[in-house]
Amino acid sequence: MIRLTHKYSNNNDLNLPFSLLLSYKDEDNFTVWKSIASTIGNLSSLLEYTDYFDQFKKYRLNLCSSIQNRIDWDATTNENPLVAMLRPIILTLVGKSGDQAIIDEAEKRFQQHINGNLIDPNIRPAVYVVVSHYGDENTQEELQKLYKTADINEEKVRLLTAMGQSLNPASIEKTLQFVFEGDNVRMQDAYIGFAGCASSRVGRDIVWKFLQKNWTKLVERFGESSVFLIYFVESCLSNFADEKLVSEIEPFFHSANTSTVTLAVKQVIETIQMRSNVLKRDSKAIEEYLSQQ
16 A cells, blocks of 8 residues: 555655555554655655645654654663664654754764764664754764764765755765765765765755766766666656756756666656656645645
8 A cells, every 4th residue: 555655656646645644644563664754755855846845844743743652762672673673764754854852862862972972773874864964064074974984884874875965055065075086985885975965955956966067077987887877867866856957967968978877867857757747737736735734
């Protein structure tokens, strides 16, 4: 059923997934919430291109209110391992939806972490993403320091994923520079940092400009036949929902003449057009639905 919701969030009547998701409000199953979070992520990247995105964030908080009350920051004795896996999903979703208590607690724990009182690895993804989302350039610098000193790749990926998920344009640009310049980040992990930066509307625009400016360098660094070029295109451009971008993306890659990404660019353009059409068709109905919640 959740897969059906995800399908509808892409190309069908969007009234169905909103009401259907709320029917799972009292669910506590990890697998179900993992699917819900995926669908919410898809809807979020779409509704960022409306002027009622704040209403959708309130809807997200309502959706998570029941499960949030049952999952605290810290693990309990003999806790089900699936609950430990569910915790960062819920904390991240609620934090990015604007719950001030979650934001404050994430910031407190992050400060404790950088001062040597290390936090549970299971909740680090949530803490890193939330503090990055609302933090300033100093926050990004602290995340970069942690990245440089991390001794396992799993921790580096957590940090790299979170770094770019800021709402601060200057922080996003600094993250792109950190990922792209020098040898801070392994080549095969660079697209992860770019994808994090492209996880918001403001970040997507910045990443697209960065790709245009540095595409030749990317091709030189990875090689014209590298699959990583495809990853950059797909992860950085697929979530646009403004059809005007097609008139920029299409001629740019035609001129760049990088055959490896030809199919990926075509698919990205089709996705953007589809997402734009969904908004044209359903945006008014979605706004009316959210205003009644």
